[in-house]
Amino acid sequence: MLLISCPNCGPRDETEFHYGGQAHVAYPENPDALTDRQWAEYLFYRDNTKGAFAERWVHSTGCRQWFNMLRDTVSYDIQAIYKMGQPRPDMERADVNTSAATTPEGATK
Amino acid sequence: MAETATPANPETLRAARRSPASHLAPTFESGSVAGTVALKEIPFQTMVGIRVDRNSDAGARLASVTGGLPVACGEISGDERATTLWLGPDEFLVVAPESAHDSLGGDLVRALVEALGDDPGQVVDLSANRTTFELSGIRARDVLEKGCSLDLHPRAFRAGTALATEIGNIPAMLFKTGEDSFRIFPRASFADFLGRWLLDSMREYASPEVP
Ligand SMILES: [Zn+2]
Numbered sequence: 001m002l003l004i005s006c007p008n009c010g011p012r013d014e015t016e017f018h019y020g021g022q023a024h025v026a027y028p029e030n031p032d033a034l035t036d037r038q039w040a041e042y043l044f045y046r047d048n049t050k051g052a053f054a055e056r057w058v059h060s061t062g063c064r065q066w067f068n069m070l071r072d073t074v075s076y077d078i079q080a081i082y083k084m085g086q087p088r089p090d091m092e093r094a095d096v097n098t099s100a101a102t103t104p105e106g107a108t109k
Numbered sequence: 110m111a112e113t114a115t116p117a118n119p120e121t122l123r124a125a126r127r128s129p130a131s132h133l134a135p136t137f138e139s140g141s142v143a144g145t146v147a148l149k150e151i152p153f154q155t156m157v158g159i160r161v162d163r164n165s166d167a168g169a170r171l172a173s174v175t176g177g178l179p180v181a182c183g184e185i186s187g188d189e190r191a192t193t194l195w196l197g198p199d200e201f202l203v204v205a206p207e208s209a210h211d212s213l214g215g216d217l218v219r220a221l222v223e224a225l226g227d228d229p230g231q232v233v234d235l236s237a238n239r240t241t242f243e244l245s246g247i248r249a250r251d252v253l254e255k256g257c258s259l260d261l262h263p264r265a266f267r268a269g270t271a272l273a274t275e276i277g278n279i280p281a282m283l284f285k286t287g288e289d290s291f292r293i294f295p296r297a298s299f300a301d302f303l304g305r306w307l308l309d310s311m312r313e314y315a316s317p318e319v320p
Contacts, residue, residue, distance in 0.1 A: 008198060009182045009272075013258045016275060061280035062273050063182065063197035 005081055008063040020056030022046045023068045024088060049073055054088045119213045128152030129240045129300035133308075140308040142315045146246035148307055150300075151292070154241050155210040157203040157221055159193075160231040167228035174224045175203055183270045185284070191217060194271040194282060202235070202282070204294075210236055239282070240300045244307060245290035252310045253291065257283065277306035 002014040028034055028042055047053070053073045058066045070080040070089060080089045130137075130150045141147035161168045163178045172178045177186035179195035187193045191205035209215035221232045244252060250261050256277035260266060271284035279302060282294040295303045 012274070015278075061275055064200065065197055 002076060002078070004057065004069070004078065006059045006062055006065075007067050007081060007083065008065055009059060012059070012062060016059060016061045017057050018060045020058055020066065023054040023056045052079060056084075122212060123153075126153065129297040130242070130304045133301065133304045136308060137304065140311055140315075142246070142248075142311065144246070145314045146244065146248040146252055146311050148242060148244050148304075148311060150304070151241040151243055153207040153210075153236065155191075155203075155205040155207060155215065155217055156235045156239060156294075157205075157218055158196075158231065158233045158235045158238075159201040159203060159221065159225075160199055161201075161225065161228075162199055162230070165228065165230075167225050167230055170224040170226070171221060171230075171232075174220050175201075183272055185269060185271050192284075194284065196273060196282075202294075204241075210234075237297065239294040239296050242293040242295070242300075242304065242307065243286075243290065244293060245287075247289055248311070248314045249289055249291055251314075252307060253283070255310045256306065259283070263288065277303055277310075279303055 003011050004014055004017055005011045006017075025042070025046070028038075031039065034042065050073060052070055054068060054070050056066055057069050058064065066084050068082050068084060068086065068088070069078060070082075070091070071078050080091060082089060128150060129152075131152065134150065137148045137150065141149070159171055159175075159178075161171055161178075163172065163180075168178060172186075175186065175191055175193045176188040178193060178201055179186045182195055184195050185192055187203075191203050191209060194202045194204065196202050203217070203221065205215075205217050207213060209217040211218045218232070218234050225232045253276065254261055257274060259272060259274050266272075266285055268285050268287050271282060273280070273282050275281070276283060276293060276295075279295060279299045281296075281299070281303065284292040284294070286292050293303070293307075
């Protein structure tokens with residue numbers, strides 16, 4: 001069980017939260033201009049990172065607010081929790097596994 | 110916007126209603142242990158959900174009706190007329206006695222709807238959404254701790270604090286009203302489950318303590 005520190009409510013059990021997938025996947029500027037393949041990649045293709053991964057969570061049975069989390073997908077260590085709309089914190093990229101452990105901020109930017 | 114029709118005869122309405130845990134009332138009574146832990150339902154409390162930016166003009170107008178809007182998680186505000194619980198940064202739950210409801214001659218819902226006016230936000234009559242359980246007695250905290258992972262020790266969870274959390278794996282609001290008394294607000298559809306879960310949790314205190 002993860003103990004997740006909600007930015008509004010403080011530390012709560014993981015069961016109070018729901019997962020929202022990869023963070024920082026921006027909605028396309030002009031969806032009409034995308035090919036079917038690009039649209040499918042926006043909708044369904046996500047990074048499968050080994051190491052620090054930026055993802056979205058919602059405190060569903062608490063304050064019902066979304067937030068971002070930087071979590072290590074190997075150790076489950078929660079490295080940072082930050083607000084929706086804030087950029088991914090530029091922390092400990094050096095001391096996480098250097099080999100393809102980190103990903104840029106989502107597919108489109 | 111909540112439109113609350115006033116029926117011709119409030120007494121007819123009251124007689125026709127069944128609270129979500131009314132069928133458990135005798136069991137709550139027989140399952141309570143005098144002087145140790147007691148459980149009862151407080152049915153039909155008036156509850157109004159508010160969504161508003163508390164720093165806006167509408168937030169200030171609503172706060173003047175409710176007696177303030179709580180600032181942070183756990184906080185409550187209000188007076189003897191109504192208590193307002195913090196649900197989220199822009200979401201609040203006003204809880205008042207049954208008689209405050211517009212259909213029974215009160216004016217709480219209308220006052221809140223008028224305070225919001227046409228500004229961004231919501232005022233929704235949620236009186237039928239949740240019921241209220243009152244759990245009290247020296248063992249009340251022990252009963253809750255079997256199914257709630259919050260730190261309920263008095264040094265961390267003080268009287269006059271309300272938190273949205275999970276009790277017995279279901280989402281509920283937990284409001285500590287006194288040193289040994291709690292009010293729990295489960296949604297109506299969970300009232301039967303949570304009522305029986307609490308009774309089960311209380312059962313051991315009916316037997317003599319094994320040293
Ligand atoms: Zn929260």
